[in-house]
Amino acid sequence: MSVTYKHPRPALAVDCVVFGLDEEDLKVLLIRRGVEPFAGRWALPGGFVRLDETLDEAARRELREEAGIEKVYLEQLYTFGAVDRDPRERVVSVTYYALVKLAEHAVSAATDAREAAWFAIDDLPRLAFDHEDIVDKAIARLRGKVRYAPIGFELLPKKFTLTQLQRVYERVLGQELDKRNFRKKVAATGLLIELDEVEQDVAHRAARLYTFDEKTYRKLEKEGFLFEI
């Protein structure tokens, strides 16, 4: 199977920066390359776009195939088109970033055929291609976006404590926040539903659980409302 075009054209790929949060750090999912170029190096999950799928679909397919990840928050990041970013031939890459609930995905990523691992964002190995640039851009975007869009919840399980939520913001923004002021702000958004449950199996007073009120958010979003932390 091959195909002929009148003019040469770049190959088109997608690459994904998948963020997850554990107790310690904000982490990125990387896959170890098995083939040249950059065999043995860590790289972002990704691959070539097929003719019958959109870019978003290609990104989701690669996440599924390479990391066993489904149903995540996914957003287009930027398109990288340096002429020599791939030594084999011209490859333009449409990049995405994804936010996953790490606890739920840690296993599948690790048990996939290819070697996959989570790395703390300030302790990354050297990456293949221009993937370090892509990760940098993704972190910058995430830091900007988390302040005015409610995406922090995407990194947590459905039910979470306020302390967990605060930790998300502290890890993403890279700075400590005041507990009382933080709680005032999230309460002011009106987007948290207080549950009649508390966390389980902790060796201290158990914290109340909350959940994100997506329905209210979507209503407010239409009215041009801005979420702010």
Added chain:
Amino acid sequence: MSVTYKHPRPALAVDCVVFGLDEEDLKVLLIRRGVEPFAGRWALPGGFVRLDETLDEAARRELREEAGIEKVYLEQLYTFGAVDRDPRERVVSVTYYALVKLAEHAVSAATDAREAAWFAIDDLPRLAFDHEDIVDKAIARLRGKVRYAPIGFELLPKKFTLTQLQRVYERVLGQELDKRNFRKKVAATGLLIELDEVEQDVAHRAARLYTFDEKTYRKLEKEGFLFEI
């Protein structure tokens, strides 16, 4: 000249949303298509990416070739990849938006071989392909970005009055602003240099001219400073 690949791949194009501001409105530059599909319809300036140029270079080349526009503020917007967005074949388009000083570019756009014209953003004709989606996305991005990045100046001549600057913000944001509060805010940024000149040939008291202090801005930018209006 033709080329054969092992796997089929989408064609890759760039399209540009060029914004300009006149006395009345925020406008977008459109080109009338001469060939099918969508012959006779207005469309964004753009074309296919060549193998030896980056995406940014392709966007600038198309602006130069199709509209005679050079040296403008240019930023990547989004990459559109719906499977059927072009009826001929699969075409993925990396889109950009540009800000031009309209007075300086009105002529060159009009005298180009192809028919080109400026349209007010809330009075656009029907566009070819998915170009209406692209324009919508560009307007949304511009509205968001103008609030925290000093890009309003890109739409004005080097020397401008505070009233002109205020009009930029009013046109872009689509809402009137208070003159005194606006002046307080721009003064607070410390990014305007007050010149010893006033505007010429006006039938009333002449306003003082200002210019944007790019050097100071670049210093502050490195320190993570945020410009806000």
Added chain:
DNA sequence: TGACATGGTGTCGGTTCGACACTAAGGTTC
């Protein structure tokens, strides 16, 4: 039952923000 760990709560001063109206200067007209 005492020690330990985290949960959960309110005040106050400083800053910022938006609403608001008049005089100044220059050109034009009669």
Added chain:
DNA sequence: GAACCTTAGTGTCGAACCGACACCATGTCA
């Protein structure tokens, strides 16, 4: 040259918002 027209340019005040700050409550474990 006097009156008029148009836009330039300037400050206050009350409300809302923001950040800094410390202690008691509740549950587990030894």
